[in-house]
Amino acid sequence: MIEFEHVCKKFKGHTVIPDLSFKIEDGDFVAIIGASGCGKTTTLKMINRLISPTSGKILIDGENIAHKDVIALRRNMGYAIQQTGLFPHLTVRKNIEMIPRIQKKDPAEIEKNTQALMKMVGLDPQNFLDRYPKELSGGQQQRVGVARAFATDPKIILMDEPFSALDPITREGLQDKLLDLQAELKKTIVFVTHDMDEAIKLADRIIIMDHGQLVQYDTPENILKNPANEFVAQFVGHKRIWGSPDFIKAEDIMIEHPIGCSPELTLFRCLEQMRNRNVDSLMVVKDGILQGILTAKQALAEPDRSVKARSIMTQNVLHVAPQDTILDVLHLMNENHVSTIPVLDKSHTLMGLITRSSLVATMSSQFFETEAI
């Protein structure tokens, strides 16, 4: 666990970070994001003591890192930066094995480890180990950089915009690779980036910083949906969420308090209700539990208007859960040619309703600046 306790950093009297406190749990992938100059890289470099705080404490597993041996501290942490971080005069092998060799580990062990690392980052060891960084493409160099960060099998890995200099396609590939690695190895990763998409894609939690202050520290989903303030909202952008439709849940787009009726209501009353509310169907609800749906078409087809809703409503209707995503909803609608889907929780309590028109309204918000979600 990494803890920042009231950390303050001043450079020559200029305060970069006034007072920063947060915790990173073991195995979490945390992205630190913010505009340039917001103090995100400074924060990262304080973790491996490339920069020391002016005041405050940084604890790793409860121990103040200021009292630890700095070299041992760094060797127990992976560190990857943009491709400039590789040593150009050394081969890929020597770059990766730099620290293990200094630590005089068993050569056979090192060799085995290096081979494994190369495979892990998706580079053929035979082909690449004895080449120099200059002979590799940007993406390949960055893979080597990541491999080097994992070389001492550290618990914590720090990454400072490792993919920012790469073209989008290569970057995607490396991000996917990193996600796979993280799923398998479960390291604590602190990842500095200025790319919100990258942060949302990779991180378990995101720290948003502005002028040295932590503005919001939350899961990507919550940051997208509930920006802590105008700054975060601006930074995240209203349309951002459309890049991650997984985060748009049924409960976010449903119409709350849909028009409902009791199973005991007569058709006459039901039709009147529909007319008054300008809807073409009613949710039949008893004690909050959905019993069925009554459409205007069904009601009009019944000559006897004194019949109760319960007797002609459609039962066992298609429904979605509040946590289902917009994609699930669209899927269901298209497959079953329905225009309304109720949102029910586990006990079939009616939470809301999604209709074709409510979907259109939601989706149009990515093209028009209207607050729909």
Place this chain on the structure above:
Amino acid sequence: MGGFLSYMQQNQAQIFSLTLEHIRLTAISVGIAILIGIPLGILICYIKRLSKPVLGVASVIQAIPSMAMLGFAIPFLGIGTLPAIICVILYSLLPIIKNTATGIESINPQMVEAAHGIGLTRFQVLTKVQIPLALPVIMAGVRISAVTAVGLMTIAAFIGAGGLGYLVFSGIRTVNTNQILAGAIPACILALLIDFLLGLVEKLVTPISLQKTNPRAHRSIQRTRKLQKGILGVFCILLILVFGVNIFSTKQKSAKTITVGSKDFTEQMILSNMVSDYIQNKTDITVHCKENLGGSQVCFSALKSGDIDLYVEYSGTAYADLLKHKPISDVSKVYNTTKNELKSKFDIDTLNQMNFNNTYTVAVKKDTAQKYHLKTLSDLAKVGSQLRIGTTLEFLNREDGLPGLMKKYNFQFAKTTGLDGSPRYVALENRETDVVDAFSTDGLLKKFNLVTLEDDKHFFPPYYAIPLVRGKTLEKYPELSPLLKELGAHLTNSIMQQLNYEVDEQQKKPSDVAHSFLVKEGLINRTAK
């Protein structure tokens, strides 16, 4: 050209040994400069506020004329190899320090930070990242230094350091073009060779990945590298041999050794060779010769410091120049005062005067003498204001030289120019000057067919040759005194002029001239050399 080649052939042993000496001195100097310069360069990268003072001092040192620096070093370090090496080290420092600092500072700071970030210690960052990456730039600095050092070492012959400069200097003194070339050409070749070899080193230390070539050509680079390493290996072995030979020859020195010095003109070289040859022949003492030690002050400093044990001075020079008395023309007073004061002040013994008086004289070309009807210095004084004089720097500044002369005869020259020994004859030949100072035994007087003017007012003090010996040396080898007395008796003005002429005009080697004279006079056996 043919003359040059035959000179090279005749003197190949000497040229070879001087070249080896030159290499040895340069290698030591540059080696030490590297050992000092690289750490200093690294230091100023870490302690920024040292950067300006260190580079400033190094720049100032490099701006000092080399002659001035060598002259300045004599009082502190004496003569010979030590001050020469130290001066060359000082000159070599700037490029090495500067390139080391530049090389290290130009490394991408982000990469250095990454090196720290992955857990390298400061020292490891230095040795594993910074130095390997800066090495090509550092080597470029070393290369500049080494090539400059070869040239500087030539000038160091001025204070008796030896090396190829010896040939250049004595060549200039004796107007012997072949000798100058015999020193200058090997020095040039040496400089080019060192430049080439260090160029190879520079390439070899540049990481393959940083060389400006097609990355696919690595294999062929590796092949070339093998060849380059081979060449360097061969030269390394040669260098070690040079040092080995030196150590071997040093071991041959016997315990009974004295060193004879000489100033930087022909007569002195003949005398020092003659004295060495004679002593070596008549005693079991091993004699070393340190020729070409610049002017009187250099020789005298060397004698005081013990760098040399003996050299032949001139009584007037010792009296006026070394002991700072006003020049006088009384022969016995000059000798006795000199003898007493040198002994009491410096514990230096003055042996018996030799039989020749190499006093100053003033000479003109024959046609000049006819044109102005010049026979004596009084004649010269009458027309002096129309004439230009080109003299040695020493004569120009000495009380018993030009200033005193002009005072005594009460006249001024139209122009006075200070020149080095032999070039002043050339200037006279080229009619850039009209009058020249000369020594009365100077063989060049004969060579250039000049008229010497009589000192009718007896201005010039006596300049009898007097061997000066360190007190301790004479105590150890009292036999030196009678030996040199006997030798001195054979040396008269006309004989000296003849011997000088043989060297200056006939381009014989001073050692040969000295040796054949000793043999001819029956002082030593022919076979004994």
